[in-house]
Amino acid sequence: xxxxxxxxxxQPPAEPTEYIVYHDESKxxxxxxxxxxxxxxxxxxxxxxxxxxxxxxxxHGQHRHYSDLRSSSTxxxxxxxxxxxxxxxFQKKIGSGMLPFRTGQDRARRNPPRxxxxxxxxxxxxxxxxxxxxxxxPSMDQTRRVELTFRMGLQGACHYFHDENNPMVLRHIYIxxxxxYQRPLDKEWILEKLRKRFRDxxxxxxxxxxxxxxxxxxxRIILDAADILLGVIRNFYITPDLSALNPRRAEHCRMIQxxxxxxxxxxxxxxxxxxxxxxxxxxxxxxxxxWIFAPLHKETxxxxxxxxxxxx
Numbered sequence: 545x546x547x548x549x550x551x552x553x554x555q556p557p558a559e560p561t562e563y564i565v566y567h568d569e570s571k572x573x574x575x576x577x578x579x580x581x582x583x584x585x586x587x588x589x590x591x592x593x594x595x596x597x598x599x600x601x602x603x604h605g606q607h608r609h610y611s612d613l614r615s616s617s618t619x620x621x622x623x624x625x626x627x628x629x630x631x632x633x634f635q636k637k638i639g640s641g642m643l644p645f646r647t648g649q650d651r652a653r654r655n656p657p658r659x660x661x662x663x664x665x666x667x668x669x670x671x672x673x674x675x676x677x678x679x680x681x682p683s684m685d686q687t688r689r690v691e692l693t694f695r696m697g698l699q700g701a702c703h704y705f706h707d708e709n710n711p712m713v714l715r716h717i718y719i720x721x722x723x724x725y726q727r728p729l730d731k732e733w734i735l736e737k738l739r740k741r742f743r744d745x746x747x748x749x750x751x752x753x754x755x756x757x758x759x760x761x762x763x764r765i766i767l768d769a770a771d772i773l774l775g776v777i778r779n780f781y782i783t784p785d786l787s788a789l790n791p792r793r794a795e796h797c798r799m800i801q802x803x804x805x806x807x808x809x810x811x812x813x814x815x816x817x818x819x820x821x822x823x824x825x826x827x828x829x830x831x832x833x834x835w836i837f838a839p840l841h842k843e844t845x846x847x848x849x850x851x852x853x854x855x856x
Contacts, residue, residue: 560711560747561665565698566763568720568771569690570778574827575673577697578774581705582633582766584715586664590633593647593658594765597625600648608768610775620792621648626769627776627799632659633666634803639818667705667822670777671697672840674829686725694729695737696828702746704811704824711745714752718763720771722756729754776800777825781842808839 562584570576582590598608601622605612613619628645635643642659649655677689684692698717706712722728731754739748759767780797783789789797806814807823814821825840 558710560713561706562713562715564715564763565717566766566770567694567698567717568767568774569694570774571676573676573782575676575690575693576774576778577669577671577694578770578777579669579671579698579701580630580766580770580773581667581669581701583665586633586666587766589660590629590664590666591762591765593629593633593645593660594626594769595762597629597647598622598765600650601625608765608772610772613772615790617792620796623772623776623792623796624648624799626772627796630666630668630769630773631799631803633664634668634819634822635660635663636665636820636822637663637818643818663818665820667701668773669697669701669704669824670774670826670840671700672781672827674827679830685727687727687729690724691729691734695734695741699738699741700826701824703743705821706745708745711747713747713749715749716752717754718759718767719754719756720767722754729756773800777804780804781840784842 563581564584564587566580566582568578601618603613603616603618603622605616605619608619608622610623613623625646625648629647632643632645642663644657644659646655646657671693673693677686677693680689680692702712702714719729722731734754735748735752742748776793776796777800779789779793780786780800783797786794786797803823804825806817806819807825811821826837827840828835828837830836
């Protein structure tokens with residue numbers, strides 16, 4: 545007999561979703577991780593849309609990180625399209641139709657709305673360490689603190705998105721860079737910790753690796769899109785008054801408001817939407833030797849509560 549899933553439904557177990565995960569981080573204020581979960585079968589279509597928007601924008605900057613766009617109108621146009629593309633990529637079901645997006649003006653000066661050929665089923669997780677890394681054990685160097693919070697964020701997201709009836713497999717993990725502070729990340733330490741702590745419905749094959757150096761141009765564009773999404777989310781949460789931002793950046797924050805609102809509805813209300821349970825936004829801090837977790841909020845931490853499943 546099939547056990548009820550975390551929403552109380554009894555259904556046959558699904559085939560595991562095979563993901564490639566893309567990670568980036570931001571250091572202030574606090575320490576932020578973002579994980580983009582891209583189903584292996586959806587990777588090509590997502591890359592094609594991001595590349596088309598990049599070409600059409602005319603952005604020729606050396607870097608596509610959000611902090612590097614600055615006052616570039618072409619860079620902001622690229623970011624406009626990438627945010628729309630990512631929003632559409634989170635669609636899980638056809639529902640009332642496919643979500644549209646734009647890839648900017650082509651050479652014929654056309655800017656028609658587009659849709660993906662099918663729901664891509666991508667997912668996003670943002671995990672913020674409220675006080676940065678300074679409260680973690682003094683016996684750890686700074687890089688180990690990054691490794692620990694990386695593992696916690698990725699493990700928590702995998703458990704949040706899946707259950708016994710909806711298993712998953714991690715095929716590969718791409719990171720923006722391998723060197724953190726004094727040394728490169730200990731990738732094997734992260735992977736072994738994940739293998740020991742993953743629930744049965746989350747698989748991490750031995751051939752799964754973490755790569756931050758030899759990243760192809762195709763995978764790099766998804767990493768850069770993750771960086772832009774994290775930059776916008778970070779601005780949204782740390783800026784009480786969006787009018788204080790550059791107008792283009794303020795508009796980017798308004799573009800992600802529907803995503804933030806949907807995530808705030810919770811799993812049970814989102815499960816039957818066309819996006820499904822596509823995202824999580826959470827924060828954590830240490831009090832004494834206890835990790836305290838909560839949903840990410842713009843202003844107050846009054847909803848913080850003890851979480852038993854992510855021990856230090």
